[in-house]
């Protein structure tokens with residue numbers, strides 16, 4: 001028989017597994033409630049999970065995994081266009097949500113199960129462990145153009161990657177992890193929920209991120225924190241003004257940052273304010289975590305460390321030829337191979353084929369490699385991908401949404417450096433007639449796609465700079481804005 005994805009649920013104890021505020025489940029309770037729900041899901045092709053930051057989302061995903069039914073976590077702030085795309089593409093047979101949640105009309109006639117937390121009197125029958133290649137999660141992620149693609153991650157990616165991270169971070173069932181990450185991406189869900197559960201440890205989720213919440217947890221039971229760089233930069237700003245918060249952060253065993261580059265200045269300020277050197281790791285929806293600084297390794301700002309165990313990382317030049325040097329200077333695209341990789345983009349064999357070169361996954365990230373194997377990410381191949389607050393957003397999807405607004409004749413979307421978000425979304429709009437207000441355009445994108453894809457700044461222009469082929473020259477844009 002295959003080894004279980006969650007050994008701690010096969011022989012559950014009274015140890016606390018998940019806590020959201022004053023609501024918590026022990027392993028014994030989680031095994032019972034998720035096991036019962038798994039029985040109801042068995043035989044469903046795919047199940048959508050309305051992924052509010054709640055204990056019900058965790059139970060729903062665990063139940064789907066126990067049943068061997070792929071879970072499609074859905075951003076609860078999702079707009080109507082993006083929801084229609086995800087439901088059309090993934091065709092879930094059921095949707096799971098917390099009781100009493102109002103779901104958008106877009107779910108139409110899809111059957112719904114409300115996730116209950118009352119513990120059944122008799123233990124549910126355990127289901128056989130599915131094959132490691134069975135799809136486990138389908139995570140929607142943006143590309144440069146078009147609608148987001150569904151990344152199909154098998155159980156094997158999750159188990160192998162979590163085991164490698166446990167080694168890298170000396171992460172055990174004794175750890176209590178705190179975070180306030182969303183539960184529809186691989187950071188918050190894939191490693192932030194499933195990690196503690198695979199190891200038999202504990203997750204304390206804040207519901208939503210706050211520096212006070214992190215401080216209370218790290219000053220109390222929590223030993224580790226996960227966050228995106230925006231969270232760390234907000235945390236250090238508050239810690240610099242609040243010695244108690246700084247002291248609480250200083251007690252942590254490990255602070256881990258990822259999803260976007262942690263600025264060296266933030267790394268240094270955290271060290272000065274709290275004595276902590278943040279461990280940076282580098283991941284993707286398609287690969288889970290590729291590289292990480294080790295708990296016992298040197299924590300150099302600006303580096304994501306060497307590949308985690310079992311993952312091969314190479315750098316290639318523009319022709320696709322591997323770069324052999326380890327001089328920390330020669331820049332190449334990162335390609336990845338290993339058991340961590342996804343199976344495919346759902347319904348997109350073209351995109352799946354394009355993403356691979358000779359069995360290596362092409363990340364689109366560019367980096368250098370140092371003598372000790374440390375990877376330093378220096379940028380991205382595509383100008384049309386924006387990382388804002390740790391969320392990946394394709395310029396093309398925001399442009400398409402803006403073009404649907406009657407006040408927009410032409411538009412280009414770019415990412416600009418932002419002290420808080422890393423990058424902020426900027427829209428360059430040629431209005432048709434009287435210009436709509438920036439707020440109206442932001443609300444329009446939030447309603448169609450999702451709030452984090454909204455433009456934070458809108459510039460109005462008479463025309464977009466184009467080359468002889470008519471293609472917008474985005475690199476010229478930041479200099480063409482009046483007053484910018």
Ligand code: MLC
Pocket residue numbers: 077181182185186187188208209228230231258259260281282283284285388389390391392442443446447451452454
């Ligand atoms: C704002 N809001 C609106 C709105 N404008 N709602 C509707 N219409 C509008 N026009 C709402 C938002 O939904 C939100 O609600 C609140 O107002 C504040 O929004 P915000 O200003 O956009 O949030 P902000 O403070 O900027 O968020 C920062 C953040 C967030 C860091 C908390 O960006 C975040 O959680 N990032 C995590 C991203 C992540 O997990 N990435 C991992 C990808 S996996 P409310 O209710 O929420 O307050 C990956 C691989 C890897 O990258 O390596 O990990």
Ligand code: AMP
Pocket residue numbers: 141142186257258259260261262280281282283284285286304363365377380387390391392
């Ligand atoms: P996503 O598609 O949302 O999973 O985002 C994956 C992308 O996030 C990667 O391709 C990188 O560009 C970026 N990323 C993740 N972790 C890091 C990191 N530590 N440093 C720099 N970029 C990162």
